[in-house]
Amino acid sequence: MSFDRVREKLSILADAAKYDVSCASSGGKRSNSNKGLGNNTGMGICHSYTEDGRCVSLLKILLTNHCIFDCAYCVTRKSNDIKRAAFKIQEVVDLTINFYRRNYIEGLFLSSGIFKNADYTMERLIQVAKKLRLEENFNGYIHLKSIPGASDDLMYEAGLYADRLSVNIEIPTISGLKLLAPDKKHDDFIKPMEKVKNEIIQYKVERKIIKSTPRFAPAGQSTQMIIGATGESDRDIMYSATYYYKKFNMRRVYYSGYVPVLADDRLPSLGTAVPMLRENRLYQTDWLLRFYGFSINELLNDSYKNLELDIDPKLGWALRNLHLFPVDINKAEKRMLARIPGIGMQSVYKIMHARKFRNLDWSHLKAIGIALNKAQYFIICNSKDFYNKDLSPVALKNKIVKNSNSKYRTYFNQQLSLFS
Template structure:
């Protein structure tokens, strides 16, 4: 096949893959010990920047954008009037190897529309990964998008060659799925998830006994939800995410704002797009649940079904629960320190370590990196320079927002001066 045709396919199928945001990853370590090509480092592959500032990327494509389903929210649905294309298995293998040799990529993220059947599609995805591993001796990162409805046998084989597997749950609720994708069943998504979860548990158990046990999806599994396509509240979305973290041992749940792709009475009108800020607030909430010890019911419940758009969820919780504050940074336990707005977990650990040697004051906290413009309203320390006054939640919120705007304007002004 001509280079021009391959290039055309790449343009079509890379563009179609952009709607899937669940392509970043971490936790896999596939060391190159057999003089093969590449390796997957322990800090993981992502599609933008790593923790040490390196720009690293994946070849992110669909195997095909043909699909037998007609999901209302999907740009590749069978009723869409779009240009269609499909890669052959060897073409994807060759692209991956050639791009890697040219230092364009460090791994592959491969998804696909469903053509013929879920198993037929999944077989081809697995075949790509298998060829890369066994024939090309490729040790770089591979993320395979599992196909809903694929058999247990194929899911097991996929995990032997891929670093991470993911099945997109697509719509947060079962009722939403029935409305927008009536051809699909909820169990088509959860069955592969359960298989991967059980295989990972089995692998870890066998690894303790037999060191040579083949790796199985060492970076775990993830999923993605489309938000804003139906009327789910933020509470519905985060309760659903919590369910998948708890019951399927998800490494990550991704939240993708719905992008209008077609006129459909079941969907928001063309031109109405989910604000990026809503995605950001959901990710912040996700972070609080996974790393800060919050329970989802503390942040979202019947009284507060949606997140505040003007302030972050931790500050919102603190303002609703002022009876827990102020906390004494020299005495409070790790759990309460983590709930102070302006304190990240790194700062919490630094405080706990530093206060073993002396009592901390505002100057110490500033050097540690605490965001005092928020934190000072919720804690006290060994200093009389500023003590929390009895303020109502709305007044504290107003002061924080005003200081934040002022800080932004100052930083923006300083940046402008650099160019004048």
């Protein structure tokens, strides 16, 4: 196979992989041994993304963009007239090793279209990882995209060589999947998730007894949802995400805004991509649910089905619950401190530590690093000033948005001045 042909394949299959955003690697730890190649530390791999979505620290490619399915939302669906290509197993191995040695990458993210059937495709993905581990002694990060419908035996083998496994649920609801991907079954996504979850639990139990127990997907599993292809509300999306976190111990759920690339009556029209800001709000909500003690129905419910784009979800919740404020920064418990707009968890811990030694005032809070442009309207401290002044939720929202916009304009102008 000529170098030019391999380069052509790389161009086609790297471009096809850019729509998959679930390639973060935090949580993996694979120490180098026996003078092997590469090292994956517990801090994970930092990623840098280009504007078209490519990850430049992982070799992020498809094994092939041939596919037996005809999912309406997918650019590689079988009915789409695009240029097709497929890597040989050894070609992916060689590319990974050569790119690593040139310091282009720190690991591999490998996905694939489905050719022949799920097991045949999954076997080929596993062969790549197996060759890297056993023949090349590669200890860098490997993320394999599990193929829906693959057998339990193959999922087990994949977990022995990969740091992370993931099955993209694709569409947040079963009804949406039936509409856009009638050839696929929801159970085919669930089965490999269940297998991976059970094996990880079993590994942890056995590891406590037998230290030499083989590693199994030490960075856990993740999934991805396409947002905006079938009209689900933010409530529908986040209720689904919460289910996958609880049911399958997901390390992460990723939210990928649908980019219309195909004309289809079932899909949004071309040129109507999901705003990047909507993705951002979903990730913020995800963070509040996992680390800030919020429950899903507090943020999204029958009365509030979609997140506001002009303010973050924590501020939105606070404006709907002004009766809980102001909060005394010197007396409030951790749970309530974490619910104050403009205060992150690191600031919560700093406040709890600092107030052991003295009552905190505005200057102390500013020194801690709290975003007072938001927080000042929801807190009281060792000062007579309180900035809410009994404003209505609408008036307070407008004031905060105006102040935030003014702050960002000032920052932007300062940055521009550096180039003057």
